[in-house]
Amino acid sequence: MKRRVFSGARPTGRQHLGNYLGAIQNYVALQDEYDCIYCIVDIHALTSLEDTGGLQKNIHEMMLDWLAAGLDPDRSILFVQSHVPEVMELHTLLSMVTPLGWLLRVPTFKEKAKLQPQNVNYGLVGYPVLMTADIVLYKGEVVPVGVDQEPHLELAREIARRFNNLFGYTFPEPEIKLTEFPLVLGLDGKEKMSKQLGNDIEIALSPEETVNRVMMAVTDPARRYRNDLGHPEICNIYRLQGYFNPLELDNIAEQCRSAKIGCVDCKMLLAQQINSSLEPFRERRTALAAKPQYIADVLADGAQRAQAIARETLREVKQRMGLL
Numbered sequence: 001m002k003r004r005v006f007s008g009a010r011p012t013g014r015q016h017l018g019n020y021l022g023a024i025q026n027y028v029a030l031q032d033e034y035d036c037i038y039c040i041v042d043i044h045a046l047t048s049l050e051d052t053g054g055l056q057k058n059i060h061e062m063m064l065d066w067l068a069a070g071l072d073p074d075r076s077i078l079f080v081q082s083h084v085p086e087v088m089e090l091h092t093l094l095s096m097v098t099p100l101g102w103l104l105r106v107p108t109f110k111e112k113a114k115l116q117p118q119n120v121n122y123g124l125v126g127y128p129v130l131m132t133a134d135i136v137l138y139k140g141e142v143v144p145v146g147v148d149q150e151p152h153l154e155l156a157r158e159i160a161r162r163f164n165n166l167f168g169y170t171f172p173e174p175e176i177k178l179t180e181f182p183l184v185l186g187l188d189g190k191e192k193m194s195k196q197l198g199n200d201i202e203i204a205l206s207p208e209e210t211v212n213r214v215m216m217a218v219t220d221p222a223r224r225y226r227n228d229l230g231h232p233e234i235c236n237i238y239r240l241q242g243y244f245n246p247l248e249l250d251n252i253a254e255q256c257r258s259a260k261i262g263c264v265d266c267k268m269l270l271a272q273q274i275n276s277s278l279e280p281f282r283e284r285r286t287a288l289a290a291k292p293q294y295i296a297d298v299l300a301d302g303a304q305r306a307q308a309i310a311r312e313t314l315r316e317v318k319q320r321m322g323l324l
């Protein structure tokens with residue numbers, strides 16, 4: 001029996017390089033070793049979305065990227081969170097065993113409350129309980145996350161442990177699996193790459209659009225003129241070269257430090273490498289985009305398979321809690 005991986009991601013639409021390097025590539029690789037369940041968490045998105053008009057389109061575009069990148073519906077369960085409503089029932093049951101103090105201490109709750117003071121809803125506080133329900137409903141044993149999600153995972157482990165202590169062993173405590181490249185900076189070179197911040201490069205862009213986006217990136221601020229000596233260690237373009245052009249990395253560092261290469265040439269080199277490495281992905285994506293019904297079928301099948309597991313877990317939980 002393979003161990004089970006669970007991971008969820010918000011429906012942010014077309015994915016960017018940060019999603020690709022930090023999560024999607026990892027999701028694809030994990031399929032070889034684990035029994036994988038990947039979910040688009042649309043209910044979580046409601047905690048901060050005031051306009052939900054684009055939600056369905058975002059789900060569709062995101063699934064297109066996932067499938068084109070190599071997520072395989074024959075090897076993984078791919079579905080949308082709200083298509084398996086059992087998760088909301090388990091969320092309510094888990095909320096009864098989760099002390100409020102644990103939730104109010106979560107740093108991201110305080111950050112979110114500051115970011116959207118006009119909309120500090122219950123969902124923001126209960127977010128880690130819903131996230132725990134997402135994982136334990138499918139008895140997820142391993143959860144691949146970036147470092148920023150670590151506190152939530154710790155809390156999920158605590159909630160699962162508390163439930164097990166109160167009602168008997170039911171849930172495995174989900175293990176954290178940190179991704180290899182957890183933090184990809186955006187074009188500003190300061191913040192994490194994010195669609196909201198507008199500092200991203202979408203993987204489905206055309207080669208020309210990719211060149212244009214890369215050219216907008218901030219590099220070493222000390223290199224104001226072509227002949228200024230560079231400091232690759234503080235340059236985000238250099239970090240990205242490490243991913244897309246690893247064999248040239250030492251050479252680029254040496255040329256940057258001695259000003260033998262300018263930032264425009266360096267960026268062009270990176271953009272070309274990104275384009276050639278994403279070419280097969282883009283071809284698959286174009287082919288999949290021509291079959292919208294296929295995406296709907298994958299999600300329907302994924303929801304059906306996920307729901308079979310969810311119903312079984314929920315029945316067990318209710319029995320343990322004395323509800324059946």
Ligand code: SF4
Nearest residue numbers: 220230235256263266
């Ligand atoms: S040459 Fe390349 S690595 Fe050096 S500062 Fe410019 S973009 Fe960054």
